[in-house]
Amino acid sequence: MGTHLPSTEFDGTAVDDQREADAEAVMGEPAAQMVQLLGPDGKLGTDPVFSAYADKLTQEDLRGLYADMAAIRRFDVEATALQRQGQLALWVPLTGQEAAQIGSGRASQPQDYIFPTYREHGVALTRNVDLAELLRQFRGVSNGGWNPKDTNFHLYTLVLAAQTLHAVGYAMGIQRDQKLAAASDAAGRQPDAAVIAYFGDGASSEGDVHESMVFASSYKAPVVFFCQNNHWAISVPTNVQTRVPLSNRAKGYGFPGIRVDGNDVIAVHAVTEWALEHARQGNGPVLIEAFTYRVGAHTTADDPTKYRPSTEEDAWRAKDPLTRLEKYLRGQDLADDDFFAKVKADGDELAAYVRRTAHDLENPDIRQAFANVYAQAHPLVAEELAWFEEYSAGFAGGEESAGQAAKAGH
Amino acid sequence: MTTMTIAKAINEGLRATLAANPKSLLMGEDIGPLGGVYRVTDGLIGEFGPDRVVDTPLAESGIIGTAIGLALRGYSPVCEIQFDGFVFPGFNQITTQLAKMHARSHGNLTVPVVIRIPYGGGIGSVEHHSESPEALFAHTAGLRIITPSNPHDAYWMIQQAVECQDPVIIFEPKRRYWLKGDVDVQTPGPSEDPFKAHVLREGTDATVVAYGPLVPVALAAANAAAEDGRSVEVIDLRSISPIDFDTVTASVQKTGRLIVAHEAPTFGGIGGEIAARISERAFHSLEAPVIRVGGFHMPYPVAKVEEDYLPDIDRILEALDRALSY
């Protein structure tokens, strides 16, 4: 991978230094150097491999990355407020992880397929998922909410790490599609595609992540594993999950592992673009560890003051991904006050849209649930639906009675 | 019409599927050059190559989970789990992911994954090689579960499972793999619908419902009962989810007595579900309580005593005596 820019940000000051020194002592293995291009001071450094990718970003792209990060942060604030007002059952905030998500999502191409966990709202934005639809699951009107086929952005997965295997299988399908297309003379051949599997540092301990990496490596599947190491799995710190930098694990599976400053949207974009190209070109998987931080709570049901000092949070706020890009854009005269005012106005508009739409999300009819248990007709489902219809009809008042029947259960 | 074993019939069924459907593929441990530990996939890698007959890493969750991804990409994977007791590392993927993908996507996604599991005892094996965990899967909505008891069904069911747009688990009665029978490879005939039960033997005094490995036992018990002048109807359930209650109900309405036999532990098993449904559906036809014949509530016992564990002809006849004594 060549050598990377010495970090201007983490040397000596990173809260994780002790844990890394620990790991080094345990494993006798140096921590992977972290790729960083844009420092917290807003200055752009160089990297022998990845600067070439950063150089491809136009001024428009850079402003777009900022606008996306600002939009998703605004969305996050709005969704948190909606939860507080009882409009959502739960919210999973992403503040602090905007660069990791927007940078990686924007590096993907439309033909790529994305498997998120449950916090990838920023990636969803880059895939043009209607953000109001993202709220369906949290409002309790759906276990999904959007059609993955429209955007190649899969449904959220709540069982940790399960989707990493789906991602590898999907990537194996892409390989087979390529062979079938080649065999059938390649008329109308699709562009090469890759898959990204998102997961967290906590999920990295699950067996499925291990199995997915074994499969991906064995078959050289075109998949990029994108681990957002936000330092906490609910209340448990990363050093309970691993004694080595997570990116180092890739070596054991036989593919490249890169640790990138996850608060540096330019570096994340560059590294992900490199990894996707690597995968699309048939060179097999890549693991990216985006070194970032969950600034707020794990979910709205959680209280971080119980398990971590606020100083840690403050230290990371100083590395904020938005502030850093704003400094760069202003420093390079790529954006002015008008631009930032416009971004803010757009954010407010998005928030208003989401608020309006969330309120309007209709409660489903439980008959829809009967309809989708199986793809093909199923006598037991038909029998139970018939029972339900008859039972509901026994109540006066239509709609309401169906709800009561649903509560009564069968 | 040709004669073959159940193992060979599944092999031929898989061959027909791979030939007909370029998007179908097999995945599992040792299914390539070895042909699987039961040789069910024998010779297929030579014909179809390693992209269609995939020797996977040793990882059940990996097999099922990647099969889900392949299905999402438009493929029809057929996974082999080496033995019943080893499906559990893949249980999470089957029950939390595979079974629910269609529902949670509002019908937008289908995952036509087939999982083949050799199951049941009677082969004198070591632990985890003789279990019948079908009820654990039948309880999960979104899965379909079938089990062939003869070569003709085996040949067609595997192909029908691959064609089905829902996930299908095929429990293959491993102690019957070498059972021979006629297979009509031209037409499935009455086996067209894999989710329908078959009345294998008509009778008037009682009905015995069995599936998979116990079907030959149930038939033998009915023959023995006939010598005592009792007319026993035998139903091969074939599908464990959904269960064809119409066929069972019609039979009980005729005979008035029902015995359900399976190898799995009686408690919490499929037999209990059948007993409950039939007492709801045919209460007034029943002359006796539905009697279940099954395994005991214990881990599958060591091989030297499995004969005492497995329901046999005598246990079914004893149940029949009890039913007729009401």
Ligand SMILES: Cc1ncc(C[n+]2csc(CCOP(=O)(O)OP(=O)(O)O)c2C)c(N)n1
């Ligand atoms: C299999 C499983 N076990 C437990 C949980 C409960 N749980 C939800 S989130 C979480 C922590 C996940 O941490 P991490 O993977 O680091 O992701 P993050 O939420 O920090 O982005 C846990 C334990 C779960 N969803 N799935």
